[in-house]
């Protein structure tokens with residue numbers, strides 16, 4: 001089977017991508033709108049981009065009707081956001097927050113999450129998440145055009161909060177964090193089946 005993604009419609013191209021790039025980490029992105037309403041939504045087109053400076057990026061597509069998602073609108077306005085790690089206990093809340101709610105809806109309330117004031121950014125962080133990264137917007141890369149506009153949001157991580165129980169011997173312990181990952185279709189994975197491999201010393 002050979003597929004040219006350029007000839008696929010948006011849905012089929014998306015299905016192809018999420019089947020081919022996996023498992024993906026989930027950035028649970030919290031923001032605040034210009035009217036002070038809290039917003040949160042999951043994004044799995046998410047990656048680290050640089051360690052020093054600490055830079056992360058995630059991709060936001062358009063809504064089904066071609067309009068911008070609230071996360072993008074809020075980040076364009078405040079120039080900041082928080083990326084919260086999703087563990088097993090947050091899976092249901094994350095899924096609730098993925099609904100396309102109107103911008104006046106407080107999605108922390110919808111998902112039953114507790115907003116905490118951030119140290120350096122206006123956007124709130126999630127109390128229930130084991131790791132929160134406060135980010136300042138650096139740039140937005142755009143691909144395609146509305147209704148197929150994709151915005152890749154690049155930001156500098158200015159503070160990382162780690163819950164005590166996840167911080168063991170000076171590192172974030174995967175066995176404590178219990179992150180979940182995104183696969184294709186409506187599938188997810190846990191990080192229970194972990195193995196170790198030392199790299200060759202050459």
Ligand SMILES: Cc1cc2nc3c(=O)[nH]c(=O)nc-3n(C[C@H](O)[C@H](O)[C@H](O)COP(=O)(O)O)c2cc1C
Pocket residue numbers: 026039040041042043044045046059060061062068069070071072094095097098099100101107182
């Ligand atoms: C696990 C998961 C991962 C998702 N990843 C993305 C993504 O990478 N990019 C995207 O645009 N939407 C993604 N979505 C869909 C958004 O979360 C959804 O469109 C949400 O309503 C956006 O909310 P907002 O309008 O409050 O920003 C994902 C949904 C789920 C459940």
